[in-house]
Amino acid sequence: MDLKEKAIASLKKHASGDAFSRLPAALPKASVLIPLLLRHGKLHALLTVRSVNLKHHAGEVCFPGGKSESGDTDETHTALREAEEEIGLPSHTVQVICKLFPVLNKAGLLITPVVAFIESSFTPRPNADEVSEVFTLPLEFFTKEADHSCYPVPSVFGPTHSFMYTDPRTGHIHQIWGLTAALAVTVAALALGKKPEFELGFDLDDPASAFRDVLNRRLSKL
Numbered sequence: 644m645d646l647k648e649k650a651i652a653s654l655k656k657h658a659s660g661d662a663f664s665r666l667p668a669a670l671p672k673a674s675v676l677i678p679l680l681l682r683h684g685k686l687h688a689l690l691t692v693r694s695v696n697l698k699h700h701a702g703e704v705c706f707p708g709g710k711s712e713s714g715d716t717d718e719t720h721t722a723l724r725e726a727e728e729e730i731g732l733p734s735h736t737v738q739v740i741c742k743l744f745p746v747l748n749k750a751g752l753l754i755t756p757v758v759a760f761i762e763s764s765f766t767p768r769p770n771a772d773e774v775s776e777v778f779t780l781p782l783e784f785f786t787k788e789a790d791h792s793c794y795p796v797p798s799v800f801g802p803t804h805s806f807m808y809t810d811p812r813t814g815h816i817h818q819i820w821g822l823t824a825a826l827a828v829t830v831a832a833l834a835l836g837k838k839p840e841f842e843l844g845f846d847l848d849d850p851a852s853a854f855r856d857v858l859n860r861r862l863s864k865l
């Protein structure tokens with residue numbers, strides 16, 4: 644099996660399917676698309692830098708995504724629609740792999756991560772109202788200790804991860820932390836089938852139970 648097929652098989656084992664579609668309907672929902680691509684024979688992930696003019700998370704690094712709208716048929720539709728709006732990613736060129744476990748953020752938004760492969764040749768067209776920059780980086784970056792640090796503040800699971808990535812194309816230094824870092828670390832570990840050099844905070848063979856525990860704990864506090 645090649646790299647991509649291996650990643651797909653491994654990610655699919657952790658698909659949440661529709662196990663969470665019966666959560667409290669009143670919860671506001673959002674989706675993020677975690678776009679993977681092959682570049683120079685390696686798996687890469689695509690991230691965006693949010694416009695400094697946004698009300699929430701201004702200037703922060705995140706995956707394409709946003710809040711669910713009434714016309715969306717499901718979480719995947721939300722993720723694809725948002726990615727098309729934010730970076731001009733045509734939905735029909737996207738190979739959706741699976742949905743992962745939803746996470747509840749501090750604002751009470753239930754966020755479903757949707758993992759997908761996009762074409763290696765994709766050229767982003769960022770919508771300047773929402774996105775100031777788009778970059779890709781090797782997924783294995785999120786398994787390495789070199790540019791990683793940890794804050795003893797609880798995040799999605801375990802402590803808050805933070806990475807400093809220097810983009811060799813632009814020289815820009817991006818901080819990737821919090822929710823986005825937690826998702827990147829999870830997808831890197833699952834897709835590459837590799838434990839990170841730092842403490843992951845959950846069992847790589849059974850991330851579902853860790854995610855379910857975190858979600859139930861958060862839901863019980865609502």
Ligand SMILES: Nc1ncnc2c1ncn2[C@@H]1O[C@H](COP(=O)(O)O)[C@@H](OP(=O)(O)O)[C@H]1O
Pocket residue numbers: 697698699700708709710725772773
């Ligand atoms: N055309 C537009 N111009 C400026 N901001 C927009 C916009 N469309 C959406 N937004 C804002 O962009 C943010 C992300 O939206 P979405 O959920 O669709 O990704 C939201 O703001 P905040 O994140 O500041 O609340 C939303 O209000």
Ligand SMILES: CC(=O)SCCNC(=O)CCNC(=O)[C@H](O)C(C)(C)COP(=O)(O)O
Pocket residue numbers: 673674675699700703704705706708709710748749752754820821822823824
């Ligand atoms: C809660 C944290 O961890 S903040 C730390 C770093 N920032 C992030 O990880 C960005 C997290 N936010 C997002 O991904 C988006 O705002 C999201 C919650 C998906 C909503 O999308 P939208 O703001 O409408 O387009």
Ligand SMILES: [Mg+2]
Pocket residue numbers: 707708709710725729773
């Ligand atoms: Mg958005």
